[in-house]
Amino acid sequence: MPGFSPAASPGIRTYLICGCGSVGYLILEELKKEGGRLLCMDSNPERVQELREQKIEAFLRDLTDPDMLQGIDPFDIAFVVSDNHEANITGLKTVRRLYPRVHIVARAQDPINEKLLMKEGADLVLYPQHVVARAAIEHLHQLEKHNVSRDLYALLASWSGVFGIVTHTNPDPDAIASAMALSAIAKRANPNLETRIIYDGIIGHQENRTLVNLLDIRMEKLKPETLNECTHIALVDSKGPGANNGLIHSMPVDIIIDHHQEDISDLDRAHFIDIRQNV
Structure with a gap:
């Protein structure tokens, strides 16, 4: 043996x-x-x-x-x-x-x-049948993500002026990193598009301030005059205008990227919406 x-x-x-x-x-x-x-x-x-x-x-x-x-x-x-x-x-x-x-x-x-x-x-x-089924769904999800990313890239490439990226009030690392990522994508898609990250409230926790300082992320306080200078506006890690972000509810936004929203029926004015509740 x-x-x-x-x-x-x-x-x-x-x-x-x-x-x-x-x-x-x-x-x-x-x-x-x-x-x-x-x-x-x-x-x-x-x-x-x-x-x-x-x-x-x-x-x-x-x-x-x-x-x-x-x-x-x-x-x-x-x-x-x-x-x-x-x-x-x-x-x-x-x-x-x-x-x-x-x-x-x-x-x-x-x-x-x-x-x-x-x-x-x-x-x-x-169980090969299950493996094939899971692989098919996974490939479908990858295809969907690719198409969504392509649409976002094309939209940003078509713009001109000032692109304001608004985080939720008192931004945490989720919101800060999301804004930073969207800013990087915008700069790659359209080098002529001025990108600004805007927040309401304060960057309160020490680790959040450290993140901003170490990565040298330029973030501006939300003011009416700042928003007026923006030709296009995006919301990241936030459910919609007026939902914990310092914007008034009727404020038009062009992009919403989030993982909380359930009902998006009132967000149909946005040009691009990417909400993934499983993320």
Whole structure:
């Protein structure tokens, strides 16, 4: 019985991929980027030969064989990812019995299989359908963020004059950093656009004053004459005009960037609104 022993090369992770079909091969391709040692086993002789031709240490083994690990060097992480659920369960049991301390990632065919694999000792269970769904939603969110950023950049690039960025009253690091970031984006999009950061109240806490001083952020007190000089106005970390920011409720603003607002029906006069309650 092999028991637990460290990988053959200290400091270098060794991965064992059990079942090198479609999912296993994709994992193999990703692990190549990690720089560790790769060991693969599969019950298909042709697949094993293909892997060997790619200079991969591949073994012809059956996951249902209790001796499937015989002759294979110790490993740190095992991926039990064949397309056969029963074979994965059996292979998982074998790996866990012989190497109780290695990390095991197993592939499930459905939610019921997922629970069984966890019960048998898998540290992580991959349910490909869920992975694909999550990836699709994540890519969709990234696309949405890209489009929103592109629209903001184009809007700023089209302006001229003075761009005033108003924070909430008594700005904290959230508001200060948001204003600073929007100012940097505006300067990159439109070097000819004068950008000014404006606040009402005081910068009260010592850490907030330190943030402004260390980063040399120029911030101006909110005054009627200052707002009159602004051709365009943005609100950051603030729900809307008159909501804890020193502006009157009827004050027109061009941009609102926040993470608190729930009802934006009364903000339709703004040219750009980016409100993310999950941030």
